[in-house]
Amino acid sequence: xxxxxxxxxxxxxxxxxxxxxxxxxxxxxxxxxxxxxxxxxxxxxxxxxxxxxxxxxxxxxxxxxxxxxxxxxxxxxxxxxxxxxxxxxxxxxxxxxxxxxxxxxxxxxxxxxxxxxxxxxxxxxxxxxxxxxxxxxxxxxxxxxxxxxxxxxxxxxxxxxxxxxxxxxxxxxxxxxxxxxxxxxxxxxxxxxxxxxxxxxxxxxxxxxxxxxxxxxxxxxxxxxxxxxxxxxxxxxxxxxxxxxxxxxxxxxxxxxxxxxxxxxxxxxxxxxxxxxxxxxxxxxxx
Amino acid sequence: xxxxxxxxxxxxxxxxxxxxxxxxxxxxxxxxxxxxxxxxxxxxxxxxxxxxxxxxxxxxxxxxxxxxxxxxxxxxxxxxxxxxxxxxxxxxxxxxxxxxxxxxxxxxxxxxxxxxxxxxxxxxxxxxxxxxxxxxxxxxxxxxxxxxxxxxxxxxxxxxxxxxxxxxxxxxxxxxxxxxxxxxxxxxxxxxxxxxxxxxxxxxxxxxxxxxxxxxxxxxxxxxxxxxxxxxxxxxxxxxxxxxx
Numbered sequence: 230x231x232x233x234x235x236x237x238x239x240x241x242x243x244x245x246x247x248x249x250x251x252x253x254x255x256x257x258x259x260x261x262x263x264x265x266x267x268x269x270x271x272x273x274x275x276x277x278x279x280x281x282x283x284x285x286x287x288x289x290x291x292x293x294x295x296x297x298x299x300x301x302x303x304x305x306x307x308x309x310x311x312x313x314x315x316x317x318x319x320x321x322x323x324x325x326x327x328x329x330x331x332x333x334x335x336x337x338x339x340x341x342x343x344x345x346x347x348x349x350x351x352x353x354x355x356x357x358x359x360x361x362x363x364x365x366x367x368x369x370x371x372x373x374x375x376x377x378x379x380x381x382x383x384x385x386x387x388x389x390x391x392x393x394x395x396x397x398x399x400x401x402x403x404x405x406x407x408x409x410x411x412x413x414x415x416x417x418x419x420x421x422x423x424x425x426x427x428x429x430x431x432x433x434x435x436x437x438x439x440x441x442x443x444x445x446x447x448x449x450x451x452x453x454x455x456x457x458x459x460x461x462x463x464x465x466x467x468x469x470x471x472x473x474x475x476x477x478x479x480x481x482x483x484x485x486x487x488x489x490x491x492x493x494x495x496x497x498x499x500x501x502x503x504x505x506x507x508x509x510x511x512x513x514x515x516x
Numbered sequence: 517x518x519x520x521x522x523x524x525x526x527x528x529x530x531x532x533x534x535x536x537x538x539x540x541x542x543x544x545x546x547x548x549x550x551x552x553x554x555x556x557x558x559x560x561x562x563x564x565x566x567x568x569x570x571x572x573x574x575x576x577x578x579x580x581x582x583x584x585x586x587x588x589x590x591x592x593x594x595x596x597x598x599x600x601x602x603x604x605x606x607x608x609x610x611x612x613x614x615x616x617x618x619x620x621x622x623x624x625x626x627x628x629x630x631x632x633x634x635x636x637x638x639x640x641x642x643x644x645x646x647x648x649x650x651x652x653x654x655x656x657x658x659x660x661x662x663x664x665x666x667x668x669x670x671x672x673x674x675x676x677x678x679x680x681x682x683x684x685x686x687x688x689x690x691x692x693x694x695x696x697x698x699x700x701x702x703x704x705x706x707x708x709x710x711x712x713x714x715x716x717x718x719x720x721x722x723x724x725x726x727x728x729x730x731x732x733x734x735x736x737x738x739x740x741x742x743x744x745x746x747x748x749x750x751x752x753x754x755x756x757x758x759x760x761x
Binding site for chain 2: 277279302303304305306307309311313314315317318319320330331333334335389
């Protein structure tokens with residue numbers, strides 16, 4: 230479990246994070262969402278001590294990261310895996326060497342054992358026959374998967390993912406989301422994901438933290454987010470008409486007014502839109 | 517103020533390198549890799565420059581020495597001393613500042629921008645000691661060797677130009693080489709080589725390591741690294757000449 234306690238961070242005169250408190254639960258995919266510039270990445274970088282917090286504390290399973298000495302931080306960091314937005318693979322190394330790198334640096338295992346582990350994790354992320362390829366020779370989705378493989382090769386207790394779906398097509402995004410979710414469950418990892426991908430929010434958002442202008446505005450689950458009454462959050466999530474309609478449909482479903490088997494034309498003929506307005510609070514903006 | 521903060525930040529980078537390596541084998545591997553990159557990567561350009569540097573030096577010295585009283589051996593002596601004292605250490609290192617400096621700054625800058633340095637930090641690796649220290653050590657090992665090679669090839673270039681151009685015979689040239697030879701000059705040149713190697717590698721590492729932004733900033737950092745290294749090399753050259761000669 231990672232506890233964020235009253236964290237504030239500024240760069241010069243610019244306040245980026247203001248008094249944020251939250252709990253990232255173990256064995257769950259914890260999502261930090263918000264618009265670009267809302268402070269998601271800064272918060273995540275504070276959580277892994279790439280940035281120092283100005284005020285507040287980050288506590289990893291009872292141990293305060295903020296109070297740790299450099300050596301203690303080094304030890305903690307060996308329990309952290311991180312997937313970067315651009316994957317951050319080492320260009321000069323092959324896929325295999327990238328994944329093996331943390332093992333080479335931090336273990337004294339024989340080569341055969343290292344290779345066994347590398348092949349295991351590459352297989353886990355559904356990457357085969359790419360061992361000898363360089364990052365420049367593989368696709369964006371594959372790079373993300375190599376990034377995940379490298380992040381989990383040392384069996385970390387905490388996994389951080391910074392926008393794991395950026396630049397990926399919707400299908401690949403869902404695959405990556407599911408992979409991260411499965412790995413979290415299998416290994417009982419505390420996973421923290423920065424995203425503004427709504428598919429991710431709906432698919433794997435077990436604990437969601439919504440930031441707005443560096444402040445925590447809302448916290449809940451993917452079930453709760455659909456029916457939330459927070460204006461700013463709704464503007465962010467249901468930004469498109471399509472998503473607003475999808476939300477309305479989900480509300481009708483939840484209330485038992487429609488079911489998935491019925492023809493959409495029938496529902497509309499019966500005045501589906503009115504039912505929505507009567508059945509719940511639609512978040513359609515005022516015309 | 518900016519100058520002082522830059523110097524302070526540079527000194528902190530150097531200080532940050534001195535920590536216990538996480539895995540000595542990996543550091544050794546990186547040192548060997550960098551030695552090959554810096555040493556072998558610059559071998560060709562150093563060889564070409566040195567031969568021509570010596571050759572031009574011989575031809576121009578012969579052109580200026582019009583007094584018939586002066587023996588021909590003097591040409592060899594002038595070529596030898598010019599190459600050892602100035603051309604091999606200073607000129608070669610200025611060229612290396614461009615070749616190696618831009619490479620180091622570009623490589624580290626790219627690693628910074630693409631978050632590879634952050635990825636290493638998160639693994640718990642001291643990136644200053646893992647990425648910067650091997651580059652500085654590799655430069656300290658290979659650049660003096662390249663300078664020695666430049667001395668040999670420069671002198672050989674003068675010999676070649678002298679004989680091919682009919683300026684002086686190889687025997688006369690060889691005779692001139694051993695006359696009035698001062699071994700201290702070689703040590704002086706090596707002192708310069710070590711100083712310049714440190715300047716090139718550390719300054720370029722500093723600018724590359726601290727890149728902020730994108731591809732444009734990587735280019736700027738490389739250019740700044742080369743210009744700063746060249747200026748510092750010339751400044752250090754003057755200081756060393758004043759104190760050691």
